[in-house]
Amino acid sequence: MKKRVLALMLAFMLAIPMLSSCGSKQEELNIYTWEDYVPDSVVEAFEKETGIKVNYTNFQTNEEMLSVLSNAKGGDYDIILASDYIINIAIQEGLVGKLDKSQIPNFENIDPLYQGFFYDEANEYTVPYAPGIPLLVYDPAKVDVEITGYESLWDPSLEDSVALMDTERVVMGMALKILGKSFNTENLEDIQAAGDLLMKLAPNVRVLSNDQTQDYLLSGDVSAAFLFTSQVVLALQGNPNLEVVYPKEGLGFGCDAMFVPVNAPNASNAHKFLNYILQGEVGAEISTQVWYLCANKAAYEYLPADFQDSLIISADSVPEGEFIQNIGTAATELHNEIYTEFKANLD
Amino acid sequence: MGRKSNNWLLIAPMYIFTLLFVAGPLIYMLVLSFLQKADVWGVEFVFTLKNYLKIGKQVYLNTFWESIKLAFATTALTLLIGYPFGYFMAKLPEKRKTLFMLLIVIPFWTNALMRMYGWIILFRSNGLIEQGLMALGLIDDSLKMLYNYKAVLAGMVYALLPFMILSVYSSAEKMDWTLVEAAKDLGAKSWQAFVTITLKLTLPGILSGVILVFIPSMGLFFIADILGGGKIMLVGNLIQNQLMSTRDWPFAAALAVILMLFTTLFIWGYKKITHSDELEGLL
Numbered sequence: 001m002k003k004r005v006l007a008l009m010l011a012f013m014l015a016i017p018m019l020s021s022c023g024s025k026q027e028e029l030n031i032y033t034w035e036d037y038v039p040d041s042v043v044e045a046f047e048k049e050t051g052i053k054v055n056y057t058n059f060q061t062n063e064e065m066l067s068v069l070s071n072a073k074g075g076d077y078d079i080i081l082a083s084d085y086i087i088n089i090a091i092q093e094g095l096v097g098k099l100d101k102s103q104i105p106n107f108e109n110i111d112p113l114y115q116g117f118f119y120d121e122a123n124e125y126t127v128p129y130a131p132g133i134p135l136l137v138y139d140p141a142k143v144d145v146e147i148t149g150y151e152s153l154w155d156p157s158l159e160d161s162v163a164l165m166d167t168e169r170v171v172m173g174m175a176l177k178i179l180g181k182s183f184n185t186e187n188l189e190d191i192q193a194a195g196d197l198l199m200k201l202a203p204n205v206r207v208l209s210n211d212q213t214q215d216y217l218l219s220g221d222v223s224a225a226f227l228f229t230s231q232v233v234l235a236l237q238g239n240p241n242l243e244v245v246y247p248k249e250g251l252g253f254g255c256d257a258m259f260v261p262v263n264a265p266n267a268s269n270a271h272k273f274l275n276y277i278l279q280g281e282v283g284a285e286i287s288t289q290v291w292y293l294c295a296n297k298a299a300y301e302y303l304p305a306d307f308q309d310s311l312i313i314s315a316d317s318v319p320e321g322e323f324i325q326n327i328g329t330a331a332t333e334l335h336n337e338i339y340t341e342f343k344a345n346l347d
Numbered sequence: 348m349g350r351k352s353n354n355w356l357l358i359a360p361m362y363i364f365t366l367l368f369v370a371g372p373l374i375y376m377l378v379l380s381f382l383q384k385a386d387v388w389g390v391e392f393v394f395t396l397k398n399y400l401k402i403g404k405q406v407y408l409n410t411f412w413e414s415i416k417l418a419f420a421t422t423a424l425t426l427l428i429g430y431p432f433g434y435f436m437a438k439l440p441e442k443r444k445t446l447f448m449l450l451i452v453i454p455f456w457t458n459a460l461m462r463m464y465g466w467i468i469l470f471r472s473n474g475l476i477e478q479g480l481m482a483l484g485l486i487d488d489s490l491k492m493l494y495n496y497k498a499v500l501a502g503m504v505y506a507l508l509p510f511m512i513l514s515v516y517s518s519a520e521k522m523d524w525t526l527v528e529a530a531k532d533l534g535a536k537s538w539q540a541f542v543t544i545t546l547k548l549t550l551p552g553i554l555s556g557v558i559l560v561f562i563p564s565m566g567l568f569f570i571a572d573i574l575g576g577g578k579i580m581l582v583g584n585l586i587q588n589q590l591m592s593t594r595d596w597p598f599a600a601a602l603a604v605i606l607m608l609f610t611t612l613f614i615w616g617y618k619k620i621t622h623s624d625e626l627e628g629l630l
Contacts, residue, residue: 168593326387337406337407
């Protein structure tokens with residue numbers, strides 16, 4: 001009896017791949033990015049229009065994505081959406097394919113403001129998806145000091161009431177900017193000086209978190225926070241009385257972008273997808289759902305007025321923003337040591 | 348003869364599995380820990396002891412020390428709560444035992460991450476507990492119960508307590524209670540009987556509980572992240588940080604190797620003290 005069940009199971013297992021392989025070949029597109037980052041509505045509309053089946057796979061971190069892509073030798077996936085600095089590494093490692101712009105007529109819809117960045121200076125590899133500037137947000141009902149920049153977070157009146165992103169380069173970046181240095185300095189003395197300054201921030205830090213950091217502000221756990229663009233917008237939607245500050249010491253800037261891996265199994269479908277999302281209406285649909293700046297010129301006329309209002313970040317500030325880029329091993333190690341020590345000083 | 352070869356076939360998958368999924372990763376990790384981080388991405392195949400020397404730096408030793416302190420505190424508290432719990436549970440009538448067992452095991456089967464978020468909803472500023480206390484007029488301002496060391500400790504104890512209870516329970520259950528009666532008959536007071544007999548006979552349970560609590564508490568970085576608000580850096584967090592932001596895999600591997608040596612040392616100590624080969628408990 002048992003044997004028969006086993007035989008049936010085996011037969012069934014063998015039959016599945018055969019079943020799926022007969023009939024006309026289904027066109028596919030494999031997208032690899034964070035959960036919920038490409039709106040379902042956009043994916044579904046693309047599937048309906050083109051008949052291409054989209055497989056959406058998630059990663060948690062940029063680093064996870066790169067190790068998977070590197071093990072796959074630049075294959076397995078057709079579209080990857082990730083952050084600027086990791087795309088820079090992926091291109092250096094030869095894992096990214098050049099775009100065939102003849103297949104992407106809508107490429108010209110991209111606002112040149114969001115092109116020519118360090119990771120793709122000649123605009124050969126990427127399509128910008130979500131550019132943003134991290135900003136300070138605070139609750140004026142709970143904060144007595146005037147917040148003008150990163151420096152204000154050091155104010156003793158903010159004891160145990162600040163939320164920051166749990167990303168060492170971003171947190172260290174605030175201290176570096178206060179000292180008038182670049183985020184990407186490799187001068188170890190400058191980094192150490194920023195580290196010494198950072199230690200003094202410890203008593204004010206209540207939470208370090210990368211996910212939904214705005215919730216701590218909305219729940220009243222903290223009264224000031226340093227947030228990513230989308231989090232700033234969500235915070236304001238939750239509480240319109242919050243104040244947003246462009247730090248006087250200098251802005252940061254980041255851009256998540258899409259690329260096609262060098263050995264993408266369905267590269268032509270990937271190009272179709274890029275062309276699809278670069279249409280004006282689709283671009284607007286994406287922007288209103290991911291809450292970053294809109295890098296698609298053709299989409300501007302479709303952006304609803306309330307979105308324009310809620311997106312308090314003006315594109316005029318983009319040229320001022322500085323990217324956080326990869327730095328040498330010695331500087332990276334010092335950053336890590338300082339951040340570990342910083343955490344030991346918290347609480 | 349035929350029977351023997353059959354046996355070999357049945358056992359083979361276990362050996363293959365062990366080699367592939369236990370020995371394989373261990374060797375990989377060990378090798379990785381002696382390699383050098385490449386400048387941009389990945390590793391270079393150059394032998395170095397640098398990763399181990401780096402652990403000797405004050406700031407990283409400090410992380411180990413903090414983790415060990417937290418692990419000791421967690422273990423001590425779970426023992427304090429778990430021992431009486433397991434002990435009295437073993438003395439309950441059969442039906443009650445099953446009930447208590449269910450009460451312990453069911454939350455234990457629920458995803459730990461989910462339970463931690465449950466704690467946040469209860470304990471955060473303006474959360475259910477604070478709202479309740481405020482409604483009763485007991486407090487005016489937020490108690491700030493979360494995002495500190497105490498919250499992490501409480502979360503650790505909560506998450507690991509079942510290991511201690513079940514270990515103590517299983518050795519108390521097997522215990523021959525007539526020995527305690529005999530001791531009393533011979534004039535021992537209750538506490539004397541407890542110390543000389545019960546405590547000694549449940550020692551394997553205590554020690555296996557200690558191991559099952561102590562070792563995970565060195566590495567449960569998500570509890571430190573969620574309830575500690577990302578402010579508590581444990582060895583687990585440090586390893587994760589190396590993989591995720593510094594991209595220093597060899598250093599992460601070296602940290603993991605040292606952590607594993609600790610673990611091995613503990614289990615070796617357990618065997619020495621109890622002369623037993625297996626951990627007590629349901630696992």
